[in-house]
Amino acid sequence: MSSNLELKLGQAWSKPPFIKSPVLRWTLVICVLLYLVAAFSSIEVNWSRVYDGLEHGWRFVLAFASPDLSSRATDIREGLIESAVITMASTAVGIALSVPIGLGAANNISILPVYLLCRGIITFSRALNEIVLAILLVAIFGFGPLAGFLTLSFATIGFLSKLLAEEIENIDKIQAEAVRSTGATWLQRFDYGIFPQVLPRLIGLSMYRLDINFRESAVLGLVGAGGIGATLNTAFDRYEFDTAAAILLVIIGTVMVLEYLSGIVRFKMR
Amino acid sequence: MLQLKKLSKIYKTGDKALSAVDLTVPQGQVMALIGPSGAGKSTLIRCINRLVEPTSGSITLGDVEITSLKGNSLRQQRRRMGMIFQEYALVERLTVMENVLSGRLGYVSFVRSFLRKFPQKDIDEAFRLLDRVELLDMTDKRADELSGGQRQRVGIARALIQDPALLLVDEPTASLDPKTSRQIMRLICEMCEERKLAAIVNIHDVVLAKSFVQRIVGLEQGRIVFDGKPDDLTEKELTKIYGEEDWEDTIKKDESLA
Incomplete structure (x- = not known):
């Protein structure tokens, strides 16, 4: 038995702390606590306003008990079709653009200038919030589904390219x-060596993005970018809570169906 | 056939993997490359097909200088060198047939390979090789459905369909059980015999190497410290390659096999 071991035997052992210096560790803990106290105490709540608002809220909740699909049926159908078109088109265009950008943004197969360019595009796309971008595009292209389609295509690039690049x-x-080593060209190396490895993930992510794009298309309608969101916005503006409730239920139902389908596709692709 | 002259490789980290290696492998010779982990065995064979860029020195295959090649001409020379890997390195989600045919990628256009429309003579050759390695029934199975030994046989078929002049074999048996290891080594040696291929086989199992190959080269810290027949590999030589250890069993076992 070495003398070192004799010293160690009988001594307690605990995991070394994440931050070694106790002074720094406790200072950080106290700072975080102080910040939380300060943050929460700065929130102002007007309780009488909340009390008045509860009634509005309750009427909206009650509307879900009697959703009205029929009185605005044509508007809802048209909105839904428009949203479906925006979703499919923006997802397809987004995927088509994401694959080359994702390839360029993968540091193990790309060259530095291409890598920086593609990462730049991704960062830019992710930095711009969808709603902000939609407002800008509505200002440029006017109200309607074109702005929604462009917004979601661009947002899809940021999402899909980044995750595809990480997968690669x-x-x-x-x-x-x-x-x-067989003497394959660059394209053949991608087709045989890389693509089969990332394909299941690419399909899974694309299905996931499809349902994100549908949900987003509902929100983007609120800022004038077309789709079911525009119909929803109109219903709210008219205080037709029962129609709004019906639209929300349709959106929830569609998202659930998409979720279920994407689950099946991802399972089959493994 | 294959000639290395003063081949050196220094990695960016400053690690000297190979220092001035001189080596000649004649046509039809199967040569085992042994040595401790980190001696530079993998680097050596990857320098030959330029998966790793050598720092200095020259490599000639037949009468072609490999080290200065670029682009198309490099790819044309890679076709002449079939590589077999330690963990099989099959593309897991592709079929056995696609994996074998991927050995023809250096010969066909991108469009053909993308559409999986390979020339009939390539497909026939793939069937012939799959029959030879006893996997004809597995043609349309996905590579990840196969056992280790079966995968390595697909790996061998993929290397051979390149119609190579040289096989580069990197630890072919390291992930296989002892019986399968012997079968794979035997298959590789038979194939080299049939097709008059030169081969460099990196291998950890000294006993296995001694019972199959005609020549053994020992590498230690990037230098060749032994080059001779399996019988010349004595206890003293093994100590020179791997360091001090009781080597009696390694040598005795070989005698009992002979």
């Missing part, structure tokens, strides 16, 4: 190396 960075390098 995590592939099994040896499989790609084996394809390279």
Whole structure:
């Protein structure tokens, strides 16, 4: 038995703390607590306003008990079709643009200038909030589905390219190396060595983005970018809470169906 | 056939993987490359097909200088070198057939390979090779459905369909059980014999190497410290390659096999 071991035996052991210095550790804890107290105490709540508002809220909730699909049926159908078109078109265009950008943004297969350019596009796309972008595009292209389509295509790029690039960075390098060792060209290396490894994930992410785009298209209508959101906005403006409730139920139902379908597709793709 | 002259590789981290390696492998010779982990065995064979860029020195295959090649001409030379990998390196989600045919990628256009429309003679050759490695029934199975030994046989078929002059084999048996290991080594050696291929086989299992190959080269810290027949690999030589250890069993086992 070494003398070192004798010293250690009988001593308690605990996991080394994340922040070594106790002074720094406790200072940070106290600062966070002080910040939380200050933050919560700065929230102002007008309780009498809340009391008045409860009644409005309750009427809205009650409307869900008697949703009215029929009196604005044509508007709802048209809004829904418009949203579906925006969703499908923006997802398809988004995917088509995301694949090359995702490839360029993967640091294990890209070259530096292309990498920086593609990462720049992704960062820009992710930095711009969908609603802000939609407001800008509505200002440029006018009210209607074109602005919604452009907004969602652009947002899809930021989402899909980033995750695809990360997936490509995590592939099994040896499989790609084996394809390279046969004398394959760059495109063949992608087709045989990389693409099969990321395809299931790409399809899963695309399905996921499809249902995000549908939900977003409902929100974007509120700022004038067309789709079911525009119909919803009109219903609220007219205080037709029962029609609004019907529209919301339709949106929820559609998202659930999409979610279910994407689950099936992802399972089959494994 | 294959000639390395003063081949050196220094990695960006400053690690000297190979220092001035001189090596000649004649046509039809199967050569085992042994040595401790980190001795540079993997680097050596990856320098030959330029998956790793050598720092200095020259490599000639036949009468072609490999080290200065770029683009198309590099890819044309890679076709002449089939590579077999430690963890098989099959593309898991592609079928067995696609994996074998991927050995023809250097010969067909992107459009053909993308549409999976390979020339009939390539497909026939793939069937012939799959039959030879006893996997003809597995043609349309996905590679990840196969066992280790079966995958390595697909890996061998993929390397051979390239119609190579040289096989680069990186630890072909490291993830296989002892029986499968022997079968795979035997298959590789038979194929080289049939097709008069030169081969460099990186291998950890000294006993296995000694019972199959004609020549053994020992690498230690990027230098060749042994080059000779399997019988010449004595206890003293093994100590030179791997360091001090009781090597009696490694040598005795070989005698009992002979």
